[in-house]
Amino acid sequence: MEYMKVKGSILVISGPSGSGKTSLAREVCSELKDRAYFSISTTTRPKREGEKDGVDYYFVSKEEFLKDVEEGYFLEWAEVHGNFYGTSKRQIDEALNLGKIVFLDIDVQGHEAVRKAYPNIVTSVFVTTKNKHVLIERLKKRGTESEESLEVRLINALHEMKRIPEYDYLLINENFEESKEFIKSIAIASLIKTSKYDIDKFIEYWRK
């Protein structure tokens, strides 16, 4: 299909910690099976209980991370809450060539960088809770937050939310099943965005 610029598509999912974005992204990705690829980020933040290297993140030291940055390994990277997070470019390109929907669980800065790098094939969703009280509840239940970092996360959440207009979709995550249906729908639709096609080439091919 020479009239399709890239076979796959990119779905960026952002939102405050505690919004449920990662569970949603992972669950939908696994339901889509071969059609989707969940990009695993590299991070310097400490492993949480139950997390696995190479599944949840690639856990590396700050030294290793900064070396990768220097070598141009990352499509985007950012410092959040004092830790580094980055997305490897090669893995994404491989998945795109296979026609997959690449799920990226990244923050607002990462979204900006990815949109610049792949202007025609990015679709984005911002996931958040109904209100701040629900977010606080979820963060407390996670049990990994001190009172201080909770405060920091709330301030960050509000900062990120100011950038919602840069996103294509806003998902208020109240019901897991409903939210999954939205993410899945957005993911599938992303494959046939008009911006993915070279329309002149398509018309030429069509009328032959």
Next chain:
Amino acid sequence: MEYMKVKGSILVISGPSGSGKTSLAREVCSELKDRAYFSISTTTRPKREGEKDGVDYYFVSKEEFLKDVEEGYFLEWAEVHGNFYGTSKRQIDEALNLGKIVFLDIDVQGHEAVRKAYPNIVTSVFVTTKNKHVLIERLKKRGTESEESLEVRLINALHEMKRIPEYDYLLINENFEESKEFIKSIAIASLIKTSKYDIDKFIEYWRK
């Protein structure tokens, strides 16, 4: 939800006669049940075999149609192949207030008019065949076409296709089940487009 400008959304489906857009739209609409509303157009074109008034179209005379135009009854109307087609505004607004996805099976001019009238809540798909040969086959099978009108329809198809860049999605309808999944996904996603929200109001509500 005071931060949602309109509860529902509009899904415009356009494409050449014979692309299969109407069957797709109707089938997906019926699968979505209460969540969707298929807008029935008014037309002056002769009823085809098997078509029913009030189901496929509201069939009216040219005189009646032009009277409705004068009275501002239509959101959009157009002359295509010598016949008039129009979309009633009141029915759409009622469905939107109920939070439904309103399916509009209209042409490129209709799309332009609807986008102007509802800039924030319109999503659009252009449906076409893989190439012109498939379109010709389908039109011939329909058996309602003379050789002459077939030629006219092909020229019109190419004219419409030049306006694909105005659409959000391009669906090359090769497999009915796959195409249905795309339309359904696009329809569901349309409900949470960022442009449907007043983000400032939402943030104000969120932090309270």
